[in-house]
Amino acid sequence: MLRAAVLVSGGGTNLQAIIDRIKTNELTGVSIVCVISNSKKAYALKRAEEAGIPAVCISPSAYEDREAFHEALMAGLKEFEPDLIVLAGFLVTIPPAMIRQYSGRIINIHPSLIPSFCGQGYYGLKVHDAALARGVKISGATVHFVDEGMDSGPIILQKAVEVMADDTPESLQRRIMEQAEWRILPEAIQLIADNRVRITGSRTIILPEEG
Numbered sequence: 001m002l003r004a005a006v007l008v009s010g011g012g013t014n015l016q017a018i019i020d021r022i023k024t025n026e027l028t029g030v031s032i033v034c035v036i037s038n039s040k041k042a043y044a045l046k047r048a049e050e051a052g053i054p055a056v057c058i059s060p061s062a063y064e065d066r067e068a069f070h071e072a073l074m075a076g077l078k079e080f081e082p083d084l085i086v087l088a089g090f091l092v093t094i095p096p097a098m099i100r101q102y103s104g105r106i107i108n109i110h111p112s113l114i115p116s117f118c119g120q121g122y123y124g125l126k127v128h129d130a131a132l133a134r135g136v137k138i139s140g141a142t143v144h145f146v147d148e149g150m151d152s153g154p155i156i157l158q159k160a161v162e163v164m165a166d167d168t169p170e171s172l173q174r175r176i177m178e179q180a181e182w183r184i185l186p187e188a189i190q191l192i193a194d195n196r197v198r199i200t201g202s203r204t205i206i207l208p209e210e211g
């Protein structure tokens with residue numbers, strides 16, 4: 001059983017997608033061992049509680065400085081001994097020590113087709129704002145491993161989504177969630193649980209299904 005820790009900051013619809021797939025057996029061999037939020041207001045914490053998953057808030061504001069927060073975050077995670085850390089709308093920079101400790105075992109969902117509209121300052125609705133301002137006809141989502149850079153780790157899965165002429169950032173965000181994020185995040189977790197993802201340098205190779 002792959003032990004997944006899910007880190008969140010907000011609504012938690014991606015967390016919900018994972019919970020739902022496990023419940024319906026569309027995602028197998030995976031259990032969510034904890035949900036950690038940096039904000040106690042995150043609705044994602046409620047979703048975790050409702051699903052009977054340990055839900056913890058580790059907020060930077062409760063600590064003296066960034067270092068103390070990072071230590072608390074890493075200590076909090078360690079308690080649950082995760083095999084995989086899933087950043088599902090977690091809007092806090094991951095400490096380098098944590099990236100080293102869980103090397104190749106942290107994944108992130110980003111709401112664009114990386115390398116477009118990613119990196120510093122591109123998160124949540126800002127990504128869709130920028131995509132609409134640039135006038136792209138296609139956007140989408142990406143699941144990737146987390147390395148020391150911003151949205152720069154090896155890509156696992158991507159899915160394209162059409163941009164409509166009358167889209168607002170909100171409508172585009174919703175379509176990308178429904179058509180891409182909620183599908184490829186559980187899919188990527190399944191691939192990892194099935195041991196089908198290999199990192200080779202800056203890329204990944206997805207191994208064919210066995211049998």
Ligand code: GAR
Nearest residue numbers: 010011012013014089110111123124
């Ligand atoms: C999602 O759209 C996710 O891709 C994005 O935040 C949203 C969280 O929604 N993440 C980023 O922008 C990371 N750079 P959710 O809390 O409903 O899953």
